[in-house]
Amino acid sequence: MPEAKKIALVTGGSRGLGRSTVEALAQRGVSSIFTYHTNKPAADEVVRNVERSGARAVALQLDTSKTQAFPSFADEIRRILPKWEAERLDYLVNMAGTSHSGLFGEVTEADFDAAYNIHVKGPFFLTQALLPLIADGGRIVNISSGLTRFTFPGRIVYAAMKGAVEVMSHYMAKELGPRRIAVNTVAPGAIQTDFSGGVVRDNPDIARHIAEATALGRPGLPEDIGRMIASLLSEDNRWINAQRIEVSGGQAI
Numbered sequence: 001m002p003e004a005k006k007i008a009l010v011t012g013g014s015r016g017l018g019r020s021t022v023e024a025l026a027q028r029g030v031s032s033i034f035t036y037h038t039n040k041p042a043a044d045e046v047v048r049n050v051e052r053s054g055a056r057a058v059a060l061q062l063d064t065s066k067t068q069a070f071p072s073f074a075d076e077i078r079r080i081l082p083k084w085e086a087e088r089l090d091y092l093v094n095m096a097g098t099s100h101s102g103l104f105g106e107v108t109e110a111d112f113d114a115a116y117n118i119h120v121k122g123p124f125f126l127t128q129a130l131l132p133l134i135a136d137g138g139r140i141v142n143i144s145s146g147l148t149r150f151t152f153p154g155r156i157v158y159a160a161m162k163g164a165v166e167v168m169s170h171y172m173a174k175e176l177g178p179r180r181i182a183v184n185t186v187a188p189g190a191i192q193t194d195f196s197g198g199v200v201r202d203n204p205d206i207a208r209h210i211a212e213a214t215a216l217g218r219p220g221l222p223e224d225i226g227r228m229i230a231s232l233l234s235e236d237n238r239w240i241n242a243q244r245i246e247v248s249g250g251q252a253i
Helices: 016-027 040-052 067-083 109-133 156-175 195-202 204-212 222-233
Strands: 007-010 031-036 057-061 089-094 134-143 182-188 244-247
Touching: 007 016, 016 031, 016 040, 016 089, 016 222, 031 040, 040 057, 057 067, 067 109, 089 109, 089 222, 109 134, 109 156, 134 156, 134 222, 156 182, 182 222, 195 204, 222 244
Parallel strands: 007 031, 007 089, 031 057, 089 134, 134 182, 182 244
Antiparallel strands: none
16 A cells, blocks of 8 residues: 655665665655665666656765764755655664674774674664654664574674664664654565675575575565565554564574
8 A cells, every 4th residue: 555645764775675675665655765875876776766656765875874974964854854745754764784794803893893883873873863853653664684693603793783773673662652653673684685795696605505594495685675674664564663573584493
């Protein structure tokens, strides 16, 4: 069912799972303000795809690891919303992120800080900055990973940050409950995107290993996640709150 006049803000919406989310929301009639880091041509392509679906989109440049940019970013959202005859955002999806590989004994403090800034500090303070612009009864989705449940050597920093996201989301759900804002965490399994240098998408041996370890017999696709998030944000799932939802096809069960 179309989500009439709903507006989402999706970070990292120009590629991978973020792009899939923006485009899946558009199929449901949801317009998006989304961020990109450096690739404006890719962001422009997403805007065109959304508009072909009959929804609206605008792409804004933002480095979500730079908290000092958040007040001016929130001001830009305030300028955009009236042009769309809206006062508030309905949905926030904190998708932007980067991969990290390194065994425990090899991780540097700089590695750790960079991962923390983009995966924990960024979503925490961006959500805080946008809270006045999120409608009562709205919804927030934070992104975790299957790696908080199962382990792969070399993913300790990334997984640790996503574990923090899961706890953060649980507390957000409690504290934002009086405003009827639902907060959930989506934890993708291994997905065929350019994440981690495209290793799941481009390395047949790794793709085969993941397929063998997954109950449904294949690695995930971007649309497996985008469509799930669009569904989670819809009225069909309005009573889901404070949950970690793994979307992995049954990986490592």
